[in-house]
Amino acid sequence: MSKCKLCNRKGLFFKTNKYGLCEPCTQTLVMTLERDKEIFDDSIELINISKNIDTKLSRIEVIEEIGERLLKYEKKKIKTVDPKPSKLLKSIPSLREDTIVRHYKKYFKSEIKKIKDYKTSKTRIKKFQEYYNQIEEHKNYLKKPKALDKYLSKINDLKDKEL
Numbered sequence: 001m002s003k004c005k006l007c008n009r010k011g012l013f014f015k016t017n018k019y020g021l022c023e024p025c026t027q028t029l030v031m032t033l034e035r036d037k038e039i040f041d042d043s044i045e046l047i048n049i050s051k052n053i054d055t056k057l058s059r060i061e062v063i064e065e066i067g068e069r070l071l072k073y074e075k076k077k078i079k080t081v082d083p084k085p086s087k088l089l090k091s092i093p094s095l096r097e098d099t100i101v102r103h104y105k106k107y108f109k110s111e112i113k114k115i116k117d118y119k120t121s122k123t124r125i126k127k128f129q130e131y132y133n134q135i136e137e138h139k140n141y142l143k144k145p146k147a148l149d150k151y152l153s154k155i156n157d158l159k160d161k162e163l
């Protein structure tokens, strides 16, 4: 007698395939995987090309959600993606860290330039402060938060010059 690993239905004439799933569960899984693959690929692309750190970080969250969604299959020993969802989830913190560090490496200078272009000193100070706060917040995601300290001290220098 076979039993579906997902819905737990079973019976004498109940059929499961080589993955141990019944037909409706297989179809649902295939559809889920197709959709998740699309979302995953889109997200990776955006993480690589977007200039907006919030967009990148929210896309990393999306990938994390996919990993969590697929983890329930892994727990039932149903193969879905390679690397396994649990492995994908484990890689999220370092993906987040790399993304943040690379972002500032690439865009810090141009962001500073943008802020310097504001007309009044008051606005510039405000913008410097906002940027400072953003970097501070992103430090929380890092195992090595000191990696962003040089940007913070640079902003402080620039802000001091405005005073």
Ligand SMILES: [Zn+2]
Pocket: 004, 005, 006, 007, 008, 009, 021, 022, 023, 024, 025, 026
């Ligand atoms: Zn089923």
